[in-house]
Amino acid sequence: MSFGLDKRLSAQAIATGTIIVSVVVLFLKLGAWGLTGSVALFSDAMESLVNVSAAVLAWFAVRYAQRPADDGHNFGHHKAEYFSAVIEGIMIIVAALLIVDQAISALVSGADAALTPLALVVNALALLVNLLWAQVLMRSGRRLSSPAFTAGGRHLMSDVWTSAGVMVGLVLVLLTGWDVLDPVLALLVAINILREGLQVVSESVDGLMDKAVTTEEQETIQTAILGAGGGALQIHGLKTRRAGKAMFVEFHMVVDGAMSVAEAHEICDRLEDEIEAALPGVHVTIHVEPDHKLEDSGIEPLPPEAN
Template sequence: MPTASRALKFAFGSILVALAVMGLKFLAWALTGSVALYSDALESVVNLVSASVALWAVHYASRPADHNHPFGHHKAEYFSAVFVGVMIVVAALFIVREALAGLADPQPIDQPLLGMAINAGAAVVNAAWALTLIRFGRAERSPALVADGKHIMADVMTSVGVLVGLLLVLVTGLYAFDSILALIVGVNVLWEGWKVIAGSVGGLMDVAVDPAEAARIRAVIRDSAGGAIEVHDLKTRHAGPATFIEFHLVVDGDMTVTESHGICDRLEAALAREMPGARVTIHVEPAHKQKGEEGRALTLD
């Protein structure tokens, strides 16, 4: 299970970084009047909102199970991730709108080198923080932090595109490049938002673990279920940092409750070691409940 206090610190750190980057980007826009820089600054506002939502989600998801939520509050992070994805899409639409307006009426850019330098500094800060968030979020299985990191990385891509556009303006003297690059980046950010939404909806819909993880689970069961006959109806799903694993364990009908319970304890401990945060439910059944190959069962004897 992830360390809730560490996840909260990362989520709070995102708010501080978002505030700093937003200030730098609006400063760059104020100095230059660039449409692309203004679009980039608009996205940084969404970063701040998304970081705030991620902080709430991580805090809420860390709450223990209660009477009304017996399986815990882990899915709050998926709702947060969906919201972040929607915010990315909204930011992309704003960028596209501003880019189209800029194409219709190109304007000269003031102090482009200073604006580019400030925006580049903001991009470097964002990139470093985005990589940190994504790495930590994946290690701790926090959808909210991963989504926030991907959103910030999309913002970095926006900044890079903006800087390229401004560079082309300086080289060619064509102010339309400012808006053209903003339009291209806006479409790319829109695609990134869609990917974040799609991945988060999968978690809300209880999608099974990926094939590699499923293979690890089956291997642990096969190695740790000595004394049992068969495992069938294996079901898995992720809910934030928790992995729910459920299956039926077939044992000899003459086995005592204590003996079968000992096998279950051994399986639960092995799965917990292999997959921290695993929540295991095992249904013990007598031998006549075997399904064999037709039931896609895992034979153990």
């Protein structure tokens, strides 16, 4: 469905493309709303207005996050994307509240929408464009480990389902003449947008709070330690965190107190190489300790002859 765009485009090109797509979709939806005055189509357009703002934020966040580490930011600038995603989530929530206000006003005043097939066709075109680009963003987010792209893709997919629901509901309005369905649809859209906004904020805050890597990634790290840690007595204090596309791993390695620094360093090199081979781009920090630092529990690497 994405025509391979997610594999061919760079992060910068995807961020720029998202701005262009979001602006095109916004104008299509504003056109559909202008043709009808429908509150449901207004709610759909409001979500696209958020998409434009979020796309601009993501463009700046991706550029900033790609900056190398410097004296003021020793671990890089990867978390910039989380700030973008948090702001996007807040904007989604604000858009939902604005839609609720418009929908309630329409219910109270009994305003009717002048629905036309042309307006629905224009909105359907916007839906298809969003569907295509949402797939590009989500697949690119996974490939590049980008929380900004992933959040943007999920928001666009939410927008797609919203537009689909609005389209079905407005077709019913045309067929039945039940104009009250228009503001009711807008309220349902607002609830869906609010749910998505809260989820985006929650996941982005997890990233800012140094949430550990996934269970699968932790298992991969432990497997690498078991296989490459021969010569070490124990690995304990394993900690992980993710910051955008970067992953950080640190742990304590206990060795025989009589082991030379060169021998201990050789084990560290093996461990780092094995973990980085399993999880490309990971940053590994190992603290070497003598055998009196053994703990009651930890990972016991396989002896060299067992590998």
